[in-house]
Amino acid sequence: MALAYSSKSAVAVARLATEICQFPVGDLGDDDAWLFVEACGVCGTDWDIYERKIGRNFGPVILGHEIVGQIAAIGKAAAVKWGVNVGTRVAVEEFLPCGVCSLCLSGDYRLCSRTDVRSNSPILRYGATSTAVKPSLWGGFSELMYLHPQSILHRVPIGLEPELATLFIPISNGIRWIAQEIQPSPGGTAVIMGPGQHGLGCVVAAKESGYRSIIVSGLSHDGARLEIASKLGATHTLASDRQDLISEVMEITDGSGADVVVDLVPGSLKPLMDAVSLIKTGGDVIIAAPKNEGGEVSYLANQLLGRSATLRGVRGHDRRSVEPALKLIASGRYPLEAMCTNVFGLDEVDTALRTSNGGQNGSIHVVVKPQA
Secondary structure, eight states: OOOOOEEEEEEEETEEEEEEEEEEOOOOOSOOOOEEEEEEEOOOOHHHHHHHHHHSOOOOOOOOOOEEEEEEEEEEEEHHHHHTTEEEEEEEEEOOOOSSHHHHHOOOGGGGGGGGTTTTOOOOBTTTSBBTTTTTTSSSSBBBEEEOOOOOOOOEEEOHHHHHTTTTHHHHHIIIIIEEESSOTTSEEEEEEOOSSSHHHHHHHHHHTOOEEEEEEEEEGHHHHHHHHHTTTTTEEEEEETSOHHHHHHHHTTTOOEEEEHHHHHHHHHHHHHHHHHEEEEEEEESSSOOOOOOHHHHHHHHHHHHTTTOOOOOOOHHHHHHHHHHHHHHHHHHHGGGGGEEGGGGGGHHHHHHGGGGGGGOSEEEEETTT
């Protein structure tokens, strides 16, 4: 089985440099497929790879892993395995796990070393695999993308537009981190530090989990994001550069602190220091952003010890969180379209990445539409 044309793709050929390239679309076997990419969201990890901050030599790579599209061609065995046919709209997880290691067998396939962007070994992962690895089309910033036999696909609910469906990753991450990694506390308090796309996903997850108070902190320039957080269910929003976060949260909670604090602020260790000061006895502190500076480890340890609190690092999503995320997006219960702030074509991928980085021009969730 073959498609009779090549695919135009935006390739990150070097640090902060993109070129439009053409790649041939080859034959398929029984176990794989080709995808027409309809929309692909831009994630912070895309920028980290684009800036070559993650610390491995990716080589030329087609970025983009928040992928939604239609099956263009598919092998017979793959159609049976995935339960899809030509024309089926699917969301594609970025992970291409080995399927046989202990992590994969336990359900934690997102942590498998073969698909871990932090691994020092060769990896297979959408948005992070070099174009030197045949058939080259391993990312969502492309007209067509190869679907490896280990791909993890999810049917997109009928009627859900591709641009909105790309939110499946920030929403499923929120569900995984707030509702599945820990035991939710209905009627309790959740503090979410950072109102980006994943922070807003956590707001929705906290609302769905029954938290009575949902407090979102950002900076004074995050006014538009904090306003959207309120529309999605936040009961309080705070600008931590103008307000004392700890005293404000303690006032809201009558001095008891939060049941869970999610730190989504990359780089600085201060938000994590604040998080362990905000948590109530027996609560959970969730780290969902990498840190790159030192700090008082003894302070963190003593605060956690004194509160008998749990410090948990979280990464990614899985089948158990993506499926409810897609259903939630399709339900229309939340005005999630407010998160979709910018749309770019394939020739504008560099602009899309720069716009997404740091929320330039008020961006929250940036989408690339390769077929536009």
